[in-house]
Amino acid sequence: MKRRLFFKRGLLASIGTAMAPSFSLLGNTLKNQGKAKNVIFMVSDGMSMGTLSMADLLxxxxxxxxxxxxxxYQQGKVARAIMDTASANSIVTDSAAAGSSWGGGMRVNNGAINVGPMGEKPMPILQKFKNAGKSVxxxxxxxxxHATPASFCVNVPDRNDQAGIAEEYLKLRFDxxxxxxxxxxxxxxxxDGKDMFGQFAAAGYQVVKDKDALKKLNPGSGPVLGTFAEDALPYTIDRNNQQLLxxxxxSLAEMTQKAIGLLGTNDRGFMLQVEGGKVDWAAHGNDTPALLYDQLDFDEAVKVAMDFAEQDGExxxxxxxxxxxxxxxxxxxxxADDNFDSLLGVGCSNEWVLNQIDSNFSPKQVIELLDVHQQVRLAVxxxxxxxxxxxxxxxxGLYNPRKLPFELLATYQExxxxxxxANNEHSGVFVELSVFGPGSDKLPGMMENYKLHDFILETAEI
Incomplete structure (x- = not known):
């Protein structure tokens, strides 16, 4: 498949894409038949329908x-359903329980990763695909x-044990x-002082820590562990406007493109999970600029996956x-129109701008900072x-450890x-579910989240 360049420079590069050509509904139906050799599971974490709508509008x-x-949707390329997202102990799920419904095929309590209310430990779906000889x-x-990727991989009682999850990953020998x-x-x-980077390298992993090193990876070079930030990656809007970042x-699209290239050399196929995780973090912070540009970053990754899937056919x-x-x-x-359009000229996330402020700032400095970087005009x-x-x-705090005034700024930005x-927490609404390729003709109009696990296994005949 042809390689594309993503997010080269500038604020709006992330949304300047060309649309893929459409094909007939008959052709789509033919591609839906048969077994799925590969699976690409894409999650825009914490995406409300309003997020999808506003990103499309932008x-x-x-x-x-x-x-x-x-x-x-417009071209009729995907089957579309709504999905119930409840966990075992709440109508409002967290990401660990939601991911576990897909990863383990059962509902678990919030906070747990593939450990059921009675201590059940279903085998996570990527382990099943690995055992079937596929790359994952x-x-x-x-x-x-973090919770979503981990929920496809491991069984741990507490999602917060990320250091322990790193150790579990080493045992899995995923690709x-x-x-x-x-x-x-x-x-x-x-x-605990453990050198997990060293242990992964000793186990044969290529350990990469920047974009250039990622680009240089070639198929057949061995399994890969790539970490490009101490914690989460920067928001897309900040990465696009700060040359060093x-x-x-x-970008998520660049990582997805590389991952497909590396995993796709396996003749038996692969399963890849792709998460736009910071969409959720932006929503927790009511950070509108971060939210919409990270959703568009996820959208670029969707195009990468679809370009591959349309050409691959399996x-x-x-x-x-x-x-x-x-x-x-x-x-x-x-x-409303002019106000919304002002988001096209915003130069940073709320997270970035609020982290520039300290208690020694004057009101005038705060006003100037917001005006210059976001065209947001505060009163004294x-x-x-x-x-x-x-x-x-x-x-x-998990998503806002410094207790920065995200909610307050969002009320002014309105x-x-x-x-x-409406809030800065998860909601219990039904969500979008789109499916393309083999098996999509069998998607029901309404699905409970945990049933997607078996849907994937049946389509891949695992």
């Missing part, structure tokens, strides 16, 4: 073309040891992990999310309220972007 207003995911791997924009999370492999960052950190592609988060949307107003009392939040930042957030 893409259209820049390029006059739909996003890849929505174009698949995970790609993500968050730590490779590829690409993403963030270097601190869980680095002897200088682990509390752009030079060092690959690949099942699943495109979905594990749950909603924050339930954002663009809302009516006299200036609003800037003072933001500064008040910087008096006691160092606290604990005036500038016309984007409103």
């Amino acid at each position: 893409h259209r207003r820049k390029n006059d073309t739909p996003s890849t995911w929505v174009s698949l 791997g995970c790609v993500t924009t968050v730590p490779v040891t 590829l992990w690409l993403g963030g999370g270097a601190k869980y492999f680095d002897s200088q960052k682990r509390t 752009g030079d060092q950190v690959p 690949t099942l592609v699943i495109i979905t999310t594990d749950h909603g988060n924050g339930e954002p949307g663009v809302f009516y107003g006299d200036k 009392p609003e800037a003072r309220l933001i500064l008040d939040k910087y008096q006691n930042l160092e606290k604990t 005036r500038d972007f016309s984007v409103h957030w």
